[in-house]
Amino acid sequence: QVQLVESGGGLVQTGGSLRLSCAASGRTFSSYTMGWFRQTPGKEREFVGGISWSSASTAYADSVKGRFTISRDNAKKTVSLQMNSLKPEDTAVYYCAARWRGTIVVDRDLYDGWGQGTQVTVSS
Numbered sequence: 001q002v003q004l005v006e007s008g009g010g011l012v013q014t015g016g017s018l019r020l021s022c023a024a025s026g027r028t029f030s031s032y033t034m035g036w037f038r039q040t041p042g043k044e045r046e047f048v049g050g051i052s053w054s055s056a057s058t059a060y061a062d063s064v065k066g067r068f069t070i071s072r073d074n075a076k077k078t079v080s081l082q083m084n085s086l087k088p089e090d091t092a093v094y095y096c097a098a099r100w101r102g103t104i105v106v107d108r109d110l111y112d113g114w115g116q117g118t119q120v121t122v123s124s
Contacts, residue, residue: 002026002113009118020081022096030074033099038092050104086122093117
């Protein structure tokens, strides 16, 4: 089982940028498709984006496309979420997730491991 720890959250003004990181340990990281999700109080956890094990494929939610970029470094066992042009509606707890040898999917129930989350707050 993979263990995931997010970092990099914080408070930023509208239009600003943040870079979230997710460090993995445990089973072979390069065999996992990685995803980023976010959640606000009272709402379901939603897909933000994902990256395949080889970085050959990425996918993003329409709400973040063109503003957010996911990358990974299999040697360092990390995955990152670069968030630019942040908006107040991006405020949420952000989670990274791992899916063992699967494709990028938006269904959170198909991910095998989760981090504890990191808070991102965008002020207007």
